[in-house]
Amino acid sequence: MLEVHDLVVPAHPGYQLNFSVGRGEIVGLAGLVGAGRTEVLQALFGIQPALSGVIRVDGRAVRVRRPIHAIRAGMALVPEDRKEQGLILEMSVRHNIGLAALAQHQLGAGFLNMTGSGRMPWR
Secondary structure (H helix, E strand, C coil), X not given: CEEEEEEECCCXXXXXXXXXXXXXXXXXXXXXXXCCHHHHHHHHHCCCCCCEEEEEECCEEECCCCHHHXXXXXXXXXXXXXXXXXXXXXXXXXXXXXXXXXXXXXXXXXXXXXXXXXXXXXX
16 A cells, blocks of 8 residues: 655665554554654654655655655655644644645635535534
8 A cells, every 4th residue: 555665764774674564553653862763754744844755655656855755646644742742732623624625725815614524624
């Protein structure tokens, strides 16, 4: 489902990473502080661009320069510090979950379609 070939991240330019994740597999990435685990995930998700390498999702090569590219390729990221990077703490769980669907309901210029089939998931 996910194949990574010769991925090089800015934090560790002397190392090329190669791995694959099959359909249905759940993978955890562990390591000591400074080992590069955060940087690898940030590169895969387009938060911090990789220096080189090939990422394939379901056999198709994808260019991930920004998080929107990863999302369009079907990828998701649960950040290391969910309170700082993954949630809006002032909002309810229902509203935080609904944030993922905002793009499907936008009309443009910052407006959202709140009627009919365009109802937001939290309504």
